[in-house]
Amino acid sequence: MIKSVIRFLSSFLVTYPIEERKSEVSGKLEILYTNGKYVLDTARVNYSFGGLHRVFQKAFSQFRIKDRKIKNVLILGFGGGSVASILQGEYGKDIEITGVEKDEMVIELAKKYFSLDKYKKLSLHSTDAYDFVQNSSLTPFDLVVVDIFVDPIIPEKFQDENFLSALSKVLSPEGILFYNFIARDEKTRDKGAHLYKQMNNLIGHTEWIRLFARSTENWVFVCDKIKTPK
Template sequence: MSEYQCLWQGEDQYGPISVVEDNDYRLLAFGDNDEQSKQLKVAPHIPQHTYIQAMLLSLLFIKPKSAIVLGLGGGALLHSLKHYDPAMKLTAVELRPQVIELAKRYFRVQPSKKLQLIEADAMAFLAEANHKRCDVIYADIYTDAGIDKQQLSQQFIDHAINLLKADGILVLNCWKEHSRDVELLARLQASFVEVYACLTSGSNWVIFAAKQAGTLRDHDLKSAIDDLSCRLDYSVSRSLSRFGPWL
């Protein structure tokens, strides 16, 4: 990232953290050549990573009044959700206090009546079940070494189900290699009625698991796609072309 100017650099017990920028973008990184979060400075609500764009496809199938985001990063997903619906109640859970401080200082993430930032381990937060049930849970728990394996466990799935409303959706950001994880697929199919997925051009495998039948069916989505593209400020159709049942 030599072409970027370093705004902040440090380390916590989990590893290095840095914030860098150029004229257009600001990045949060957890290691060399890592883009944990990327923000377009003039329009923070427009997601720059394809996995965030894919996760937002959930808005085609549900109009959430509340959502839980596990893994804060630079708050890219939060900015998009707030832009989509400023009235949505959002809770972001982040393990690393330094990441929370950097998100507030450099990435315009500010707690409010509609946005709660919680410093906690995601699994412990779900297990405590002190939060009201929500419409969507977005899980994007990563370190510099890759995905947090807790995010793929049966225990995690069970806890997530308990915090979702009857028609809720769990959205998991994984890697392409997880598209071949038959055990993960079996766990999700045993716990949810529908399981869909989307392969991104960045090699992420984004999973959508719905508690209610018919939630994720891709019937006549044209008007919904046009409306969502307008509300999010970018075209969602490219991500949708790779969306379908995970079989």
């Protein structure tokens, strides 16, 4: 008991490495204990419950997601469950959660350290998000979150017209979409600007906000169907 209290308090000064894995999908995966909680990192970016968690907290707050009527959410790139924890844990929303996470090792670590069984109405799929959204039988979602990275790169297929068009189809008529993008250098900034234009053309009115996780510059593109002219 005393040791756990000491570790909790000292974690605000020191980061403790807990477990490290090598994934064929994501590369290095590491569970760390810092600031009194577990976080999931890759070699270069936070996947869950660190800086990335704060990015979505700020983005959701800016668009008043806590007060918005949402019955279901699709999370592409579920990770350790950061977005789910904000919606159900922090906001207390009684919503259906559909999570898609290709990396089975990420899911394994999430179950071990982040208690996925605490989420109500969670349906978690270990599959490729690109293929998942092509399913025409999907029920439209009031909230769609795209948070897909392979340390820290977004695969090209998740920026192409087919994927964006599929996102538009799985978004409900009054739904809202959050697409997280990491701007690392001039090349990725150019790609991000192009993605922003494509989202406006293919999905609807899109806003562009800049947020930071540690030293990482995140661009969150937000498409709100309510603000899109009919």
